[in-house]
Amino acid sequence: MTTEYGVRFEYGVRFEPNLAHRKALGRVWEGVALLAILLGIAMLLTLLVQVFLDGLPYLRPQLFTEFPSRFPDQAGLRSALQGSIWLMVLTALLSFPLGVGAGIYLEEFAPKNALTRFIEINVANLAGVPSIIYGLLGLGLFVRGLGLGRSLLAGVLTMTLVILPVIIVSTREALRAVPASIREAALALGASRWEMVRDHVLVYSMGGILTGMILALSRAIGETAPLITIGALTYIAFDLRGPLDIFTVLPIQIFNWVSMPQTEFHQLAAAGIIVLLALLLTMNAMAIWLRNRLQKRW
Numbered sequence: 001m002t003t004e005y006g007v008r009f010e011y012g013v014r015f016e017p018n019l020a021h022r023k024a025l026g027r028v029w030e031g032v033a034l035l036a037i038l039l040g041i042a043m044l045l046t047l048l049v050q051v052f053l054d055g056l057p058y059l060r061p062q063l064f065t066e067f068p069s070r071f072p073d074q075a076g077l078r079s080a081l082q083g084s085i086w087l088m089v090l091t092a093l094l095s096f097p098l099g100v101g102a103g104i105y106l107e108e109f110a111p112k113n114a115l116t117r118f119i120e121i122n123v124a125n126l127a128g129v130p131s132i133i134y135g136l137l138g139l140g141l142f143v144r145g146l147g148l149g150r151s152l153l154a155g156v157l158t159m160t161l162v163i164l165p166v167i168i169v170s171t172r173e174a175l176r177a178v179p180a181s182i183r184e185a186a187l188a189l190g191a192s193r194w195e196m197v198r199d200h201v202l203v204y205s206m207g208g209i210l211t212g213m214i215l216a217l218s219r220a221i222g223e224t225a226p227l228i229t230i231g232a233l234t235y236i237a238f239d240l241r242g243p244l245d246i247f248t249v250l251p252i253q254i255f256n257w258v259s260m261p262q263t264e265f266h267q268l269a270a271a272g273i274i275v276l277l278a279l280l281l282t283m284n285a286m287a288i289w290l291r292n293r294l295q296k297r298w
Helices: 019-058 078-109 114-126 131-145 152-176 180-188 193-221 225-230 250-258 263-297
Strands: none
Touching (some): 078 114, 078 152, 078 250, 078 263, 152 193, 152 225, 180 193, 193 263, 225 250, 250 263
């Protein structure tokens, strides 16, 4: 028999919901998912506990005041820590206006045509490109093409390329989350398109934009492959004075210590991992505090 809505029923066929079986199957998959989460957390905690047990004895003042050395009792992270701080600060100052500006233009001002769709597709694809590819691009464009050499500025420009797609995509998503009624109300009261974006849309989307910036910088601070590709050094025994100096960063120094055969250097690498985690958490805490303060203010 067929109803007026086109649904066909057959006589003698009985629907069996079997809710007990379906609920039991759902509980089984819920348990599997929970077990997978707990297993991942347990592995992470095991790794962190091992790192802290190995590295805590080497968290001494000399670790922050001394330069790298061939002798474990004299080795420190001074140059690598300076390089990581300089790299993160300069990368944030350069990538934030470029990424947010590009996201605002693509979302609010760019015409909807084939060219902008092509750019949007490529930006989304670039967010998933392996970082080693950006390292090769930085080697050819900044180190050799512009003649910057193995300088900090070449590393900053390379890391900016790495995180720009993430910032652009997160900025566009944050702008899309703003209700259209806010834009229409601002335009109805006589605001120009730029005034509407500056005074209303950006105010409501800044939390999401800063969240994307935090995630992008968190990725950048742990990157090693692009910096090794452009020629960042593993041994520097002087203070970093400017963006044109050669440099090293914490991940490269940790990698160098891990590759050495002495157990003491492995423990120093564990101490470097603790310092890197502390720097990452401090940077994220400052960014989250700034984001919450701006949200309360606006």
